[in-house]
Amino acid sequence: MDKTQQDALKKAAGIEAAKLIENGMIAGLGTGSTVRFLVDELGRRVQEEGLTFTGVTTSRRTQEQAEGYGIKIVDIDDVDHIDVTIDGADEVDQNFNSIKGGGAALLWEKIVATNSNKIVWIVDESKVVDTIGKFPLPVEVIPFGAGHVIKRFEDRGYQPTLRMAEDGKPVRTDENNYVVDLHLELIDHPQDLAEDLINTVGVVEHGLFLNMVDTVIVGDPHGPRVMTNSNK
Numbered sequence: 125m126d127k128t129q130q131d132a133l134k135k136a137a138g139i140e141a142a143k144l145i146e147n148g149m150i151a152g153l154g155t156g157s158t159v160r161f162l163v164d165e166l167g168r169r170v171q172e173e174g175l176t177f178t179g180v181t182t183s184r185r186t187q188e189q190a191e192g193y194g195i196k197i198v199d200i201d202d203v204d205h206i207d208v209t210i211d212g213a214d215e216v217d218q219n220f221n222s223i224k225g226g227g228a229a230l231l232w233e234k235i236v237a238t239n240s241n242k243i244v245w246i247v248d249e250s251k252v253v254d255t256i257g258k259f260p261l262p263v264e265v266i267p268f269g270a271g272h273v274i275k276r277f278e279d280r281g282y283q284p285t286l287r288m289a290e291d292g293k294p295v296r297t298d299e300n301n302y303v304v305d306l307h308l309e310l311i312d313h314p315q316d317l318a319e320d321l322i323n324t325v326g327v328v329e330h331g332l333f334l335n336m337v338d339t340v341i342v343g344d345p346h347g348p349r350v351m352t353n354s355n356k
């Protein structure tokens with residue numbers, strides 16, 4: 125699949141998901157290129173159809189895009205609930221285990237998702253896999269002592285790399301932390317890995333989102349299809 129085809133599938137999933145947002149809702153808005161299409165469509169509905177809703181965003185990038193359309197964005201601590209969060213994902217398997225954080229927004233994404241009544245992900249079909257792990261697993265790490273955390277990951281065979289920006293400096297998250305990507309190829313025991321990572325001092329959060337999502341809208345050449353998680 126080339127990028128144009130992939131973008132068309134991302135866009136179709138984003139437009140489909142935008143239908144879930146109704147007047148008066150509080151909606152979590154994710155991060156990434158698929159979510160950009162979602163926010164474009166929500167912006168269109170706000171401007172052309174008079175849709176009114178309040179957004180909580182998972183990154184400053186999404187906040188800027190949404191506010192550009194006149195969508196009201198508030199701080200997560202200014203709302204007592206989030207009706208639904210719509211976000212992208214990097215990989216998702218049939219058990220609804222997923223890797224997120226390709227866009228370095230995993231920490232806010234997990235906080236917003238954890239505080240949402242319903243979680244929806246929008247992906248193109250290439251993101252649906254048998255077993256997660258081919259996509260490098262992002263881990264958000266405190267800069268102080270990050271070299272030692274990376275060394276620990278190396279010792280455990282996780283094949284870590286510090287994510288670098290185009291300016292040659294480490295990528296910084298919205299919380300000013302680093303992102304370390306683990307090149308694991310196959311994650312057979314995601315729960316064990318998640319526990320190991322979160323118990324490593326210096327790790328703030330990891331990109332394993334295990335059985336959190338309710339619905340995945342998959343951009344498919346035959347039209348968006350829905351995967352529903354009945355085991356959550």
Ligand SMILES: O=C(CO)[C@H](O)[C@H](O)COP(=O)(O)O
Binds near residue numbers: 156212213224226227
């Ligand atoms: O987790 C994310 C950002 O941290 C994104 O949702 C994920 O990387 C998918 O991005 P895209 O829609 O660009 O493929």
